[in-house]
Amino acid sequence: MRLAAPVKASPAKTEQIILFRVSGQLFAVSSASVQEVRSADSMSSTATDISAPGLRKVRHVLRRGDRSLFIVNGAMHFGLHVAEGALLFVLRKTRTALLIDGIEKMTTMTRLQALPLSFCHEERQWYRGLTALDQTVVPVVHPEGFLSPEELALLDAALLQADKTASKDLEGTNSAQ
Amino acid sequence: MTVAIELELQSFVLLRLGERRFAVSASQIAELVAPSRVFRFPHRTPKLEGVILRRGRIVPVCDVSEMLLGKRLTSRRFYLIALRNYGTQKEWVAMPVTGECELIKAEMMAAVESDAPHVAGWLSHDGDVIEVLNLDALTPGPEQVLAEGATRQRPEAQP
Numbered sequence: 001m002r003l004a005a006p007v008k009a010s011p012a013k014t015e016q017i018i019l020f021r022v023s024g025q026l027f028a029v030s031s032a033s034v035q036e037v038r039s040a041d042s043m044s045s046t047a048t049d050i051s052a053p054g055l056r057k058v059r060h061v062l063r064r065g066d067r068s069l070f071i072v073n074g075a076m077h078f079g080l081h082v083a084e085g086a087l088l089f090v091l092r093k094t095r096t097a098l099l100i101d102g103i104e105k106m107t108t109m110t111r112l113q114a115l116p117l118s119f120c121h122e123e124r125q126w127y128r129g130l131t132a133l134d135q136t137v138v139p140v141v142h143p144e145g146f147l148s149p150e151e152l153a154l155l156d157a158a159l160l161q162a163d164k165t166a167s168k169d170l171e172g173t174n175s176a177q
Numbered sequence: 178m179t180v181a182i183e184l185e186l187q188s189f190v191l192l193r194l195g196e197r198r199f200a201v202s203a204s205q206i207a208e209l210v211a212p213s214r215v216f217r218f219p220h221r222t223p224k225l226e227g228v229i230l231r232r233g234r235i236v237p238v239c240d241v242s243e244m245l246l247g248k249r250l251t252s253r254r255f256y257l258i259a260l261r262n263y264g265t266q267k268e269w270v271a272m273p274v275t276g277e278c279e280l281i282k283a284e285m286m287a288a289v290e291s292d293a294p295h296v297a298g299w300l301s302h303d304g305d306v307i308e309v310l311n312l313d314a315l316t317p318g319p320e321q322v323l324a325e326g327a328t329r330q331r332p333e334a335q336p
Contacts, residue, residue, distance in 0.1 A: 025218065078219035116228070117263040118237040118270055120319045123220035130228065130235050137216035137228055137235055 193276030
């Protein structure tokens with residue numbers, strides 16, 4: 001008779017996260033969701049202005065080949081006091097580059113608790129959940145929660161309009177020459 | 178006869194908010210705890226202050242005083258942690274209270290149509306008529322958002 005192999009205690013699932021600040025408020029994001037971290041200054045020369053009606057949190061767009069990355073001001077997104085962001089997180093598998101104050105540290109979370117059901121407004125799209133770290137509770141952001149499909153549609157329309165205006169201007173310049 | 182009367186008595190926890198007392202069914206109460214640090218983060222749900230950490234759980238703090246008294250509490254002595262129903266799920270909600278709570282047995286009169294949605298019923302205790310609270314209507318939840326519908330204006334962010 002063969003005995004069943006002893007069950008090994010599986011290690012607790014952990015996730016690498018980056019703690020960052022927006023207007024002094026602490027947030028966390030999975031480090032796997034962050035594709036690049038850039039200085040906001042380094043992006044200022046390559047970003048172009050964009051203005052979509054009713055969407056003040058996005059003022060700039062980065063063009064990368066066919067892809068457009070919308071720069072979301074984290075403070076405006078969360079309704080915090082607006083401050084000049086110093087860093088940009090380019091978020092993987094999204095069209096969002098998030099403007100933040102700075103990185104606090106990288107750490108590991110062992111438990112992500114679902115956002116309590118009492119929280120029933122937009123924050124349910126903003127956060128994956130909450131985690132307790134060093135006797136502090138930190139919201140863990142959802143990378144896809146910064147721009148809704150409706151907001152992306154608005155931004156795409158604004159981008160298209162800006163491109164049309166630019167090409168008309170160019171045509172006008174060429175014909176004048 | 179005595180047995181029949183006792184069967185109608187239910188247990189309630191009396192809580193104090195400012196000068197007024199309210200009751201909650203004792204079956205919904207988890208514990209009464211001393212105030213601890215409230216962790217705040219951005220959200221848009223009115224009445225929620227933030228969360229506290231209790232026994233490893235993250236518990237939302239819901240200040241119901243404005244709805245019940247028309248003003249916010251200036252002092253708080255305890256958090257009454259109660260179970261709130263969300264469909265088939267139940268979750269803890271912490272409500273700040275200004276005084277000690279008391280466990281009583283009383284007979285509840287059911288609420289009538291003209292009562293506010295947060296009133297589950299009424300009971301008489303020590304010469305006072307006390308509102309029995311319906312926590313599901315008093316504290317925020319997804320069903321209220323659905324009920325409020327799309328016409329509701331977007332609330333300001335809570336810092």
